[in-house]
Amino acid sequence: MTSDLFTYTLRLADDAAILGQRLGEWCGHAPTLEEDIGLANVGLDHIGQARALYTHAGAVEGAGRDEDQLCFLRKEREFGNCLLVEQPNTDFAHTIARQLFFSAFMLPFWRKLTGSRDETLAAIAAKAEKEAAYHLRHSGEWTIRLGDGTDESRMRMQAAVDTLWSYTGELFEADEVVSRLVADGIAVDPESLRGEWHASVRDLLDEALLRMPPEGWMQTGGRSGRHSESFGHLLTEMQYMQRTYPGMRW
Amino acid sequence: MASATPPFEQSTDLLSLDDAARRKRAWDAAAEVPDPEVPVLTIADLGVLRDVRVTGDTAVEVDITPTYTGCPAMAVFTFDIEAALRNAGFRTVTINTVLSPAWTTDWLSDEAREKLRAYGIAPPAGKASRRALFGDDEVACPRCGSFDTEKVSEFGSTACKALWRCRSCAEPFDYFKCH
Numbered sequence: 001m002t003s004d005l006f007t008y009t010l011r012l013a014d015d016a017a018i019l020g021q022r023l024g025e026w027c028g029h030a031p032t033l034e035e036d037i038g039l040a041n042v043g044l045d046h047i048g049q050a051r052a053l054y055t056h057a058g059a060v061e062g063a064g065r066d067e068d069q070l071c072f073l074r075k076e077r078e079f080g081n082c083l084l085v086e087q088p089n090t091d092f093a094h095t096i097a098r099q100l101f102f103s104a105f106m107l108p109f110w111r112k113l114t115g116s117r118d119e120t121l122a123a124i125a126a127k128a129e130k131e132a133a134y135h136l137r138h139s140g141e142w143t144i145r146l147g148d149g150t151d152e153s154r155m156r157m158q159a160a161v162d163t164l165w166s167y168t169g170e171l172f173e174a175d176e177v178v179s180r181l182v183a184d185g186i187a188v189d190p191e192s193l194r195g196e197w198h199a200s201v202r203d204l205l206d207e208a209l210l211r212m213p214p215e216g217w218m219q220t221g222g223r224s225g226r227h228s229e230s231f232g233h234l235l236t237e238m239q240y241m242q243r244t245y246p247g248m249r250w
Numbered sequence: 251m252a253s254a255t256p257p258f259e260q261s262t263d264l265l266s267l268d269d270a271a272r273r274k275r276a277w278d279a280a281a282e283v284p285d286p287e288v289p290v291l292t293i294a295d296l297g298v299l300r301d302v303r304v305t306g307d308t309a310v311e312v313d314i315t316p317t318y319t320g321c322p323a324m325a326v327f328t329f330d331i332e333a334a335l336r337n338a339g340f341r342t343v344t345i346n347t348v349l350s351p352a353w354t355t356d357w358l359s360d361e362a363r364e365k366l367r368a369y370g371i372a373p374p375a376g377k378a379s380r381r382a383l384f385g386d387d388e389v390a391c392p393r394c395g396s397f398d399t400e401k402v403s404e405f406g407s408t409a410c411k412a413l414w415r416c417r418s419c420a421e422p423f424d425y426f427k428c429h
Contacts, residue, residue, distance in 0.1 A: 034403035034413065041405040048320025052349065123349035127319050130352075130429050138404050 004177045005118065006060045007080065008187055010070065011223060013053030014081035017071050018231075019102060020046030021238045025089055035092075038138060042099065045131040049124065056120045068249075072242035076232050077225035084167040086222070086231045090160070093146055093153070097160035099139035100204065105171045107132040108196045109188055117185040140204045147208025158210050169218025171197070264339035265307055276310045277302045279338035286326045287408045288426075290369040293327060297357030300348055309342035310335055315353045318409040318429070355429050367392045372414065372425040389425050391416035401425075 023043030030036035054067035084102055089095045110132050113125035146157040172190045174182070181187030205212050221227070241248065264272060280302055281294035293299040293314065301313040312331055316324050324347070332343045355374040358366075363373035372392045389399050396418035406413040411424040 034405070037407075038403060038405040041409050044320035044322070044409055045318065046320070048316070048318060052319055119350065123352060124319070126352035127316070127349065131319065134404065134427075141404075 003060060004181050005186065006057055007177050008181055009053055009057040009060060009121065011080035013050050013057055013070065014079050015085050015102075016046040016053060017050035017238075018079070018081045018234065019085040019098075020044070020050060021234060022085065022087075022089060022098075023095070026095065031092055039095070042135050042138065045128075045135070049128050049131070052124045052127075056124070059120075068242060072239045073246070076227055076235055079225060079227065079231070079235075080223050082167070082170045083219050083222040083228055084164065084170065086228060086234060087164060087167060088230050090163075091156060092142075093156040093160040094164065096139050096142045096146065097157065097164050099135060100143050101164060101168050101171075101201065103132050103135040103139055104200045104204075105168075105190075105193060105197050107136050107200075108193045109190070112188040112193070116187070121186070136200070143204050143210070144208040147205070147210040154209070157208065161205065161210055162213050165213040166217065166219045170220050170222055173220065173223060175223060269304060272304045273302065275338055276304055276312075276335060276340060279334045280312055280331050283327060283330045283334050286323050286330075287410075288366070288369070288371065290365045291362055293331070295359065295362040295365065297353060298327065305344075306342065308340050309344075310340045311344045311346065313346050313348045315348050315351075317353050321409055323408075353429075355426065358426075366426055370423060371411065372423055374426050374428045389414055391419060391421060392423050393421045394419040 020043045023039050023046065026039040026043075027036065030039055050071065051067050054070045058065045058067065058070055084098060087094070087098055107129065110125040110129035114122050114129065116122040116125065143157065146153040148154070149157075172194055174190055178187050178190070182189045202212055264275065267275065277299075280299055281292055283293045283299075285291045285293065285296060285298075296317065298314050298317060299312070300315050303311045305311050312335070314324070314327060314331070328345050331345055335343045358374065366373045370392050372389050375389055388397055389401075390397050391399050391414075394416060396416055398417040399414050400417060401412060402415050402422065403413040406424050410427060410429065412427050413422065414425045415422045
């Protein structure tokens with residue numbers, strides 16, 4: 001039987017790894033050199049978080065799986081990341097909106113997780129909180145610049161916000177795994193972050209002269225392994241090396 | 251280089267030392283390992299080196315903590331620490347990564363900050379409080395000392411640095427971010 005802590009830690013690791021992989025796709029393709037470096041830096045932060053979380057998950061599981069095995073040798077349906085992080089880059093506006101929605105959630109999330117009774121999760125959170133602060137500032141500044149920019153940039157930024165909005169509901173989902181860990185003082189109750197998330201997103205969209213989408217139907221499924229079509233393609237690329245040369249190490 | 255066999259004299263020499271002296275030998279060897287990205291700073295200057303314990307006649311255990319979780323220099327640190335300790339006569343080197351307490355730029359000594367500035371990197375301004383993480387820092391140009399500077403990019407040549415420019419002397423420079 002897999003423990004709740006293993007499942008929970010693995011989901012956090014998957015969120016970080018998949019978003020890191022998506023951001024890495026920009027390397028060499030961003031609109032300016034500074035942004036190329038910037039997006040790669042943000043991606044690197046997420047991959048660093050993923051490595052620490054996978055290593056912890058492997059230790060919790062106690063079956064001898066390391067970070068590489070957990071990240072590169074699990075199948076699509078075994079990944080528990082939210083759907084938001086796997087959404088394709090599409091254009092720069094979609095990349096920024098995805099980051100904004102995610103980082104606005106993760107900043108208060110990590111802050112609260114520093115109080116977790118699981119010492120390793122608390123320690124990872126203490127580092128990740130600072131990184132999330134940079135990510136939110138970076139994506140927030142771009143949201144304002146693009147929203148309050150040209151007709152073209154505003155149209156694209158609004159389209160990105162509207163398209164990705166339906167993937168934000170999943171951030172606040174709590175199944176029985178999360179609920180049991182919240183009761184144990186290990187996990188963060190995501191519902192407790194809704195007010196802060198909503199306020200920071202609303203303030204940024206207001207300043208960017210963008211429309212906040214109305215509350216509506218929300219996508220779901222990522223936490224239980226039901227992913228979007230593009231996810232399999234992402235895994236094909238991300239897992240290529242370990243699938244082709246199983247067990248290889250640098 | 252990492253697997254180099256230690257010179258014979260050093261190994262035997264090590265065995266003649268008492269515990270405190272062996273621990274000092276180990277600490278001094280590890281402490282001198284430079285940051286591959288910022289070679290004027292050592293891992294001791296950075297606060298990355300947390301503890302060194304001698305666990306046997308020629309066995310040593312080292313605790314290091316990452317600066318940024320994704321810092322690629324950590325892998326290089328690990329190789330370099332092992333090589334330095336083997337050269338100091340230790341045959342078994344174990345390196346642990348500890349996450350708590352989380353590293354902060356507040357651990358940089360005044361001496362380390364001055365080394366950074368002399369090297370052309372503006373040291374972190376102030377304390378890594380939540381306000382410092384969100385507000386814009388006042389950063390002095392490491393070349394001419396002017397505060398008439400501007401941020402070019404939040405992200406610089408490494409995860410720990412941002413790209414800035416001095417309006418007074420027109421010099422672009424790296425800024426070691428508060429973290």
